[in-house]
Amino acid sequence: MEKLKHSKVSHYVDKLAVPAEPGLTNAQLMLTNHDLKPVEPERRQWGPWNFVGFWVADSFNINTWMISSSMISGENGISWWQSWLCVWIGYSIAGCFICLTGRIGATYHISFPVICRSSFGTWGSLWPVFNRAAMACIWYGVQSWIGGQCVTLMLRAIWSSYKDLPNTFPSQSTNTRDYVSFFLFWFGSLPAIWFPVHKIRHLFTVKAYFVPAAGLTFFIWAILKAHGIGPIVHQPGKATGSALGWAMVKGIMSSIANFATLIVNDPDFSRFARKPKDAFWSQLFTIPIGFAVTSFIGIIVSSSSAVIYGGTPVWNPLDLLGRFLDGANSGERFGVFIIAAAFTLAQLGTNIAANSISAGTDMTALLPRYLNIRRGGYICAIVGLAMCPWNLLSSSNNFTTYLSAYSVFLSSIAGVMICDYYVVRRGYLQIRDLYSARPSSPYYYTFGFSWRGYTAYICGILINIVGFVGAIGRKVPAGATYLYNLNFFCGFLVASGTYYLLCRFFPIPATSDVWMEVGDDIRNPSVAYGADDDIEGTSEGSLDRYGAKGDEETGIRERKMGNF
Numbered sequence: 001m002e003k004l005k006h007s008k009v010s011h012y013v014d015k016l017a018v019p020a021e022p023g024l025t026n027a028q029l030m031l032t033n034h035d036l037k038p039v040e041p042e043r044r045q046w047g048p049w050n051f052v053g054f055w056v057a058d059s060f061n062i063n064t065w066m067i068s069s070s071m072i073s074g075e076n077g078i079s080w081w082q083s084w085l086c087v088w089i090g091y092s093i094a095g096c097f098i099c100l101t102g103r104i105g106a107t108y109h110i111s112f113p114v115i116c117r118s119s120f121g122t123w124g125s126l127w128p129v130f131n132r133a134a135m136a137c138i139w140y141g142v143q144s145w146i147g148g149q150c151v152t153l154m155l156r157a158i159w160s161s162y163k164d165l166p167n168t169f170p171s172q173s174t175n176t177r178d179y180v181s182f183f184l185f186w187f188g189s190l191p192a193i194w195f196p197v198h199k200i201r202h203l204f205t206v207k208a209y210f211v212p213a214a215g216l217t218f219f220i221w222a223i224l225k226a227h228g229i230g231p232i233v234h235q236p237g238k239a240t241g242s243a244l245g246w247a248m249v250k251g252i253m254s255s256i257a258n259f260a261t262l263i264v265n266d267p268d269f270s271r272f273a274r275k276p277k278d279a280f281w282s283q284l285f286t287i288p289i290g291f292a293v294t295s296f297i298g299i300i301v302s303s304s305s306a307v308i309y310g311g312t313p314v315w316n317p318l319d320l321l322g323r324f325l326d327g328a329n330s331g332e333r334f335g336v337f338i339i340a341a342a343f344t345l346a347q348l349g350t351n352i353a354a355n356s357i358s359a360g361t362d363m364t365a366l367l368p369r370y371l372n373i374r375r376g377g378y379i380c381a382i383v384g385l386a387m388c389p390w391n392l393l394s395s396s397n398n399f400t401t402y403l404s405a406y407s408v409f410l411s412s413i414a415g416v417m418i419c420d421y422y423v424v425r426r427g428y429l430q431i432r433d434l435y436s437a438r439p440s441s442p443y444y445y446t447f448g449f450s451w452r453g454y455t456a457y458i459c460g461i462l463i464n465i466v467g468f469v470g471a472i473g474r475k476v477p478a479g480a481t482y483l484y485n486l487n488f489f490c491g492f493l494v495a496s497g498t499y500y501l502l503c504r505f506f507p508i509p510a511t512s513d514v515w516m517e518v519g520d521d522i523r524n525p526s527v528a529y530g531a532d533d534d535i536e537g538t539s540e541g542s543l544d545r546y547g548a549k550g551d552e553e554t555g556i557r558e559r560k561m562g563n564f
Helices: 008-016 048-059 080-108 112-120 126-158 160-164 176-194 201-226 241-257 260-265 281-309 317-325 330-366 373-386 399-424 431-435 451-471 478-485 487-505
Strands: none
Touching (some): 080 112, 080 241, 112 431, 126 160, 126 317, 126 399, 176 330, 201 317, 201 330, 241 487, 260 330, 281 317, 317 330, 451 487
């Protein structure tokens, strides 16, 4: 054993380790590093306008552009204004959920993996984190493939012959042209992963100005080209009665489900807020407005395409831009290049925000001794390349349907997290104990796992599991389908309700009798056992060892197991 300790292998393994706070035990080294600790004041640089720019930038992407297409088309399609109303309602609800999870990060300046320890346990939190990391890696590859299609348009606008690039690929799922474009997008995304999260906000600021301006240009160009706004705005909905009601419910739910991953991991960004208020109003209003405006532009442009080319509307903006290139003059080619470049930047920003940073943060929690957010982001990118996303997106399988449906199960995680923080603990967290591997920690529960959190999580999944099977093509009872139409709410309410009841009958420690958030007192905490400087900049004696104010001032009582 001593030889192994001093071997070359051990030397290089130690070289790979990320810097850690002195005095940590081996167990703690598996729970913390610089990227997992609470964000110190120097890195809390996100103000309200940074969050506005972030969501304006994120709202303008191809998925949002096309979100109304499935609502309007089909046998039970609804009218354009009904689909737009669904977008408004769905994203307004999603904005509320975002603010609920985001406040935890903005108050205590901790990320999703650390917050999970409060409700799922010190080690039990690793399963929800692994789920989120795996989904982020898969979606990174899928979104990069879509970004590659944007690059194809840019190159076609410069060299028209790029469309007919000779194919040397034996696979029928892709060709040389599309793979080259995909690789260029993937490779061009790598520098963006390098920057720390508190500085990447500048990318979203640039995107928030450039991309909407290009989208508005596309909007005006399509209307002028069609000499009007097309037939969709005059087309009545086909659904009536109960079919109309369920169609609108599904439209609202699809908007919320499109946000399920961001609802869970919003603390990864909000923890860099200067104060909780900066991450509240800016997100609450920007999310529904930004996504509704993008959806409206998508509806009108697609409607105009039916006039320009005849037949059915072209919902995919990349397909429509490709048609604009056919027989285009130099000025039109330049316009397509700029708009395609905007979509490329949009995909880059969305991929970094929703996938790369999230996967990096989650992987940091899975192996904090050797991974930080930057390293995790690059691993996510490598997995996205190695998974060959063109095979997953081939028309012969329903993998994208599976991915979209699977995301609603994150509602169970959100339900447990939100209930734990707002209802059970009333905003009170003992920060140092979230990084403790000692059995005496209030978040260690049973061998590091919270059976209450897992029971609630599984119950939230079970309510949707049969409907989920139906969503990916199996025949299921009608009742299960109706329940699944309310998927996010069902998962969230069942999980949160179950968790509350279990905590009521089987109490947990470290809760508060009154609403008490003590995150404002956190400066630069040390999480090493026995450290006394976990909170800086406060008067001596005003804080207990957990960073909460004394009992006589706040009404918080230090709880033992069974006192809730």
